[in-house]
Amino acid sequence: MIEGMSFFSLFYYVYWAIALWLAFELFDWVARLRRYRNHPRSEALGRATPGLQLAPRISPFIKRGSTLYVVGRSSKYASSLRWGIFWRLALRLWLRRGCKIHYILTEELAKGLDGGTYKKLAAEFPEQFILHFAPIGDGDFDEETERLMKKLSSTHPTILDIGDGRTVMWLERSHPEGQSATDIEFLVPEHTAEDRRVQTYLSEIGHLVKALSAIDIGPKKFSHNAST
Numbered sequence: 001m002i003e004g005m006s007f008f009s010l011f012y013y014v015y016w017a018i019a020l021w022l023a024f025e026l027f028d029w030v031a032r033l034r035r036y037r038n039h040p041r042s043e044a045l046g047r048a049t050p051g052l053q054l055a056p057r058i059s060p061f062i063k064r065g066s067t068l069y070v071v072g073r074s075s076k077y078a079s080s081l082r083w084g085i086f087w088r089l090a091l092r093l094w095l096r097r098g099c100k101i102h103y104i105l106t107e108e109l110a111k112g113l114d115g116g117t118y119k120k121l122a123a124e125f126p127e128q129f130i131l132h133f134a135p136i137g138d139g140d141f142d143e144e145t146e147r148l149m150k151k152l153s154s155t156h157p158t159i160l161d162i163g164d165g166r167t168v169m170w171l172e173r174s175h176p177e178g179q180s181a182t183d184i185e186f187l188v189p190e191h192t193a194e195d196r197r198v199q200t201y202l203s204e205i206g207h208l209v210k211a212l213s214a215i216d217i218g219p220k221k222f223s224h225n226a227s228t
Contacts (some may be wrong), residue, residue, distance in 0.1 A: 024119040037059050042191045050077065050158075051086030057087050057186050058160055059090065064098030065163035069205045071152045073107045075116035088117055095125045102209050104132045132212040145153045145211040156181065157201045167192045169201070 040060045045053060061066065078084045078091075094100065103118055115122070121129045134141075134149055141149075158170040166189035173183035192198045 039095070042188050042189050043186045045186065047182050048172075048184050049083050049087075049181070051083045051088075051090065053184075054158060054186075055086060055090035057092070058158070058168055058170065061160055061161065061162050061166075061168050061189070062094045062097055062099045066094075066097075066099045067161045067163070067203070068094065068099055068101045069157075069159045069161075069209070070101065070106075071104045071106065071156050071158070071205065071208075073153060073156075074105055074111050074113055075108060075118050076111075076113070078117040078197070084117070090119075091121060091129070095121065095128050098128075100128045100130070102130050102132065102205075104134075104152070104205070104208055104212060106134045106149050108133050130209075130214045132209060132214055134212055140210055145208065148208055152201075152204060152208065157205065159198065159205065160201055162189070167198050167202070169198050171197075171201075 043057070048054065058068075078087050086144065091101065103119070105115070108115060115131055115133075118129070118131055122131050155170045160168040162168065168189060169185070169187045169192050171185045171187075172181040187195060187198075
């Protein structure tokens with residue numbers, strides 16, 4: 001311990017240092033939301049995280065009647081203090097706007113997790129926030145589902161069906177667990193309309209939504225029966 005400083009004093013300084021850092025990050029995050037709301041555009045990003053880079057860019061397009069499809073590995077990111085807090089804020093903001101979210105977690109059960117923060121959102125917004133878990137073990141789904149799981153686990157596509165025939169897409173070339181994503185494409189409607197990959201990814205994600213069960217947040221245990 002630092003000489004002359006009590007445990008209480010050290011705790012006090014650490015607490016306020018963290019509080020000030022979070023306040024600064026939150027202020028910057030809100031500023032990003034406002035900036036991209038006024039100037040949404042397609043971009044190529046070298047490095048990014050969902051909470052700080054994806055959320056401000058896609059948020060201007062989300063409204064009541066929109067449907068957001070997200071593919072991730074596990075709930076670890078959303079549970080993190082440093083970056084997850086902004087992703088959780090964004091998800092809650094979009095749900096309150098009336099957006100429906102299908103969230104596919106490809107490694108949640110395999111890692112011994114149970115949904116974490118996402119499960120809380122599913123309980124609070126049962127008709128809007130739909131969690132889909134991949135089952136544990138080989139042979140639990142057909143070859144096509146297994147192929148798509150491997151493919152989408154590496155690119156982590158996030159696609160927004162705005163609800164008026166337009167779409168927005170976020171696509172990662174690489175996203176090692178515990179690290180930021182790299183080599184990312186973000187496409188606004190004027191560009192997704194010309195990109196055939198969007199419909200391909202929507203079809204593939206739709207396959208997984210039907211093939212993977214929605215998590216049961218009630219007293220029953222997780223079932224492999226498909227549910228949308």
